[in-house]
Amino acid sequence: MRDSFNITGLGGERKLKGEIRVGGAKNHALKLFAASVLCETPLTLENVPAIEDIERMTEIIEKLGGAVVRETDQVRIDTKKMSTGEIDRDTAKKMRASIVLTGPLLARFGATSFPHPGGDVIGERPIDFFIEGFEKMGATVEVTEQEYKLVAKNGLKGADIFFRWISVTATETLMMAAALAKGQTTLRNVAMEPEVVDLAEFLVSAGAQIKGIGTPTLIIEGGAMLRPIKPHAVLPDRIETGSFLILGALAATDLRITHCEPEHVRMLIELLLRSGVEIKVERDTLHIKNAADCVRRAMTLKTHEYPGFPTDLQAPMMVYLTQANGESRVFETVFEGRLAYTEDLVRMGADITLWNPHQASVKGPTPLRSATLESPDIRAGLAFLIAALIATGTSTLENVYHIDRGYAQIEERFRKLGADIKRVSK
Numbered sequence: 052m053r054d055s056f057n058i059t060g061l062g063g064e065r066k067l068k069g070e071i072r073v074g075g076a077k078n079h080a081l082k083l084f085a086a087s088v089l090c091e092t093p094l095t096l097e098n099v100p101a102i103e104d105i106e107r108m109t110e111i112i113e114k115l116g117g118a119v120v121r122e123t124d125q126v127r128i129d130t131k132k133m134s135t136g137e138i139d140r141d142t143a144k145k146m147r148a149s150i151v152l153t154g155p156l157l158a159r160f161g162a163t164s165f166p167h168p169g170g171d172v173i174g175e176r177p178i179d180f181f182i183e184g185f186e187k188m189g190a191t192v193e194v195t196e197q198e199y200k201l202v203a204k205n206g207l208k209g210a211d212i213f214f215r216w217i218s219v220t221a222t223e224t225l226m227m228a229a230a231l232a233k234g235q236t237t238l239r240n241v242a243m244e245p246e247v248v249d250l251a252e253f254l255v256s257a258g259a260q261i262k263g264i265g266t267p268t269l270i271i272e273g274g275a276m277l278r279p280i281k282p283h284a285v286l287p288d289r290i291e292t293g294s295f296l297i298l299g300a301l302a303a304t305d306l307r308i309t310h311c312e313p314e315h316v317r318m319l320i321e322l323l324l325r326s327g328v329e330i331k332v333e334r335d336t337l338h339i340k341n342a343a344d345c346v347r348r349a350m351t352l353k354t355h356e357y358p359g360f361p362t363d364l365q366a367p368m369m370v371y372l373t374q375a376n377g378e379s380r381v382f383e384t385v386f387e388g389r390l391a392y393t394e395d396l397v398r399m400g401a402d403i404t405l406w407n408p409h410q411a412s413v414k415g416p417t418p419l420r421s422a423t424l425e426s427p428d429i430r431a432g433l434a435f436l437i438a439a440l441i442a443t444g445t446s447t448l449e450n451v452y453h454i455d456r457g458y459a460q461i462e463e464r465f466r467k468l469g470a471d472i473k474r475v476s477k
């Protein structure tokens with residue numbers, strides 16, 4: 052279903068007010084679902100977000116023979132009866148994150164496959180690190196017209212792997228594969244995002260041997276299948292937290308963001324404080340209070356691996372910068388092509404110059420006006436929703452499936468703050 056949103060903007064006024072609760076992190080829950088393949092006893096997860104990407108992951112695991120039972124935000128996954136490593140190609144094509152399943156499946160079943168990823172709206176996203184890593188661990192890779200077929204008949208073996216570029220999903224995938232491989236695997240120059248660190252800690256709690264967690268080098272001693280001993284909670288979504296902070300800075304008089312982990316959005320908090328936003332940081336709550344006449348300052352923003360500024364908040368932050376005083380510069384260093392959405396903000400009245408696929412400058416503040424927009428990906432989709440909420444007039448945001456992929460019932464949650472958003476189902 053291609054639903055759309057009709058959004059009546061606040062015309063630059065700050066009017067939203069209230070409390071919003073942060074859900075579980077998409078990019079953590081998906082990896083914990085994949086880790087269930089490594090477990091010989093059922094895995095129970097808590098704080099699992101009710102989003103489309105989790106639905107897709109559930110479908111894939113069920114098609115592989117796993118049993119997934121959901122009760123509110125708790126999910127129990129039992130993969131004991133799983134008998135194949137063949138991921139459903141159509142679903143995998145729709146959701147690149149399903150690639151994290153290849154590690155656990157190859158390690159457990161000795162074979163798996165994955166469709167060609169191709170380019171997507173945030174640019175070319177190669178999978179060479181996965182392929183090279185699996186080859187080093189003893190797998191053979193056959194490339195067919197449709198997919199990559201990976202085979203490790205006698206199981207995977209430990210290897211020493213250096214990532215030429217820091218990659219979140221490649222780190223997670225090879226770390227999970229190494230947990231069941233024979234011997235020791237060393238992964239160097241790994242991602243250190245909170246979701247990666249917590250995934251490693253979960254694996255250890257279920258019996259894996261991993262040293263160096265939270266550092267750039269992970270040493271994994273392969274062993275038997277895992278046995279989770281207690282339910283594991285999905286981390287609060289730091290991208291939701293950050294997006295709500297940005298919305299609050301732009302459009303709220305008084306906003307409390309609850310059930311979050313402020314330390315995970317420290318970089319954004321520092322930047323917003325420096326720009327002139329008043330934020331009170333409590334244990335698991337962030338509180339924004341806006342004076343009616345507050346003025347925001349421009350800044351230089353560079354996306355970076357954690358704890359740097361997350362690329363997934365670059366688009367919402369761009370909207371913020373359209374309202375900041377002066378000229379801001381934005382460097383997208385993680386993905387090529389993740390600034391393409393700025394064209395639509397320009398149509399809304401933003402003064403953004405795209406210098407090259409990695410670099411933009413923004414002059415502000417410029418009032419934004421309504422437009423008909425189409426959500427290109429999860430994060431730019433949410434940025435458009437924020438832009439429409441501060442614009443004058445009524446905007447239409449099409450293809451909100453991309454927003455539903457990553458944010459649960461966002462329109463209802465924003466409506467409770469006073470936003471005027473209607474979902475139109477086609």
Ligand code: EPU
Pocket residue numbers: 077078081148175176177178179180181216217218219220221242361362363385386387429430457
């Ligand atoms: N890269 C390669 N070869 C590979 C893998 C990655 O060259 O084999 C490059 C990428 O092209 C990119 C860089 O490495 O230039 C870093 O990308 P990374 O692999 O870290 O991204 P990812 O693991 O595919 C995850 C999140 C993204 C998030 C990035 C960066 C998941 C499921 N996805 O992607 O989230 O933007 O890390 O933090 O965890 C989203 O949720 O909307 C999203 C895109």
